[in-house]
Amino acid sequence: MVGRIPGTSTRAPGSNSAARSGVNILDGRDVIQRGVLRMAGDRFSFGVPDTYPRAGTHATMPEPPGDSPGCGVGADDAVLVGWSGRRGRSMAGAKYGLTLSNRSVLLGMSTVGEMLDLAVKADRAEVWDSVWVGDSIFAKPRLDAMVALGALAACTERVGLGVGCMASMPLRDALLFAYQWLSFDALSGGRSIFVACQGQREAGGGKFAEEFAAFGIDPGTRSRRMEEAIEIMRLVSETENASYEGTYNRFENVTVLPRPVQQPLPIWVTANPNPAFPTLSERALRRVARMGDGWMTTANTPETLATNLAAIRRYADEEGRPLDEGFEASLYYNIHVTEDRNRGMGEVASYLKDYYSVDYDRAFLDRWVAIGDPGRCVELIRRFVDVGATTITLRLVGHDEAGQFRRVTEEVLPALVG
16 A cells, blocks of 8 residues: 555545555544555555553564665665553663754764664664654754654664654744644654653743744743643643633644554653742643653753652652552663763863853863763663663764764663563
8 A cells, every 4th residue: 555645545435444444644643643654765654553552662674775774765664663652660760762853964074974873773672662852943953853853763773763852842833733743643653752841041942032032932921832732732732622711722623633552642841940940840840740641851950850850759649640550750861981081071062162152161071971980870870770760862972973872872771670
């Protein structure tokens, strides 16, 4: 069965057998919900598998031509299968995600081919559970997160796929974005991980004010806009003929197609509390407890992560929404493996200055980046696992991403996963 995009359904009237007739990507709800999507050139074909692979197992993916794992032009027939939708800790402990830099491509620090190549390699290495990209529109320009995720879905077959985090949520039309995300979940075979956030005013946030001004949006409204986007995402992913009335969004009797493969669709919420602002900190953590299936945070110590996670659990109990064992506590972390820690610190500082145009002090880098030999990196990461982190995403900090990937994959993660 083949359906071209754009196109219309070629399914025979009254037929429910998507495995025997072509459908287009909008009309084939039953097929997308249960099926395998094959991509070849500009054609999409759908089929219904007898069984899905077990969690953590590989489906068959033909080797692309060439000397190295490729993607895009080199991948003639990538098979996308349903992700396991694993939540919480794995039997071996925490899970680990690879954060790719879709901004580095614009800065000349990497290429699209190199970025996708790392994704394919992570997909084939069982120590990696997920692959992530970053998000910003004009504040910190990069390849658009949704475009990058579509490419990753076509290149990979096993790993979860997410954005850490969706900083442009207050700027994007909430209903349109929900449609895009549900389409992505269907396209990826149910491997999406949605992480909501609202952008960053502080150092490292880029041209924050200019970005909001370009969209004509008051930055002071961003928290409520993000919350409405979360509510809309959850509503339309679980309900057909949905209606919503909010401060910034309203619609009636809308059914978003395709339906997502995952039910419920995983929605994590970010919070990076600053103890200097206790009221704002409590508000952010209560939002996680009230709205999230998971929490993503960054720039923590093991002690602050444990304290904040305990607060989220307490607030969730107060909300009458106690957290189950599947609740995700995710740390966005950075890593640079080196035997020369002082030299590594210099390389990390240089890389991040090029990336953010910020001179971070050593105390902050010590908190934000695992720098050192494999044993030291393992120990730093394990401290977060011991206090409750269930997923730790690792960005490879340094100009030799391929070398760092190899070292983390072969020398760090096996000690944590095995």
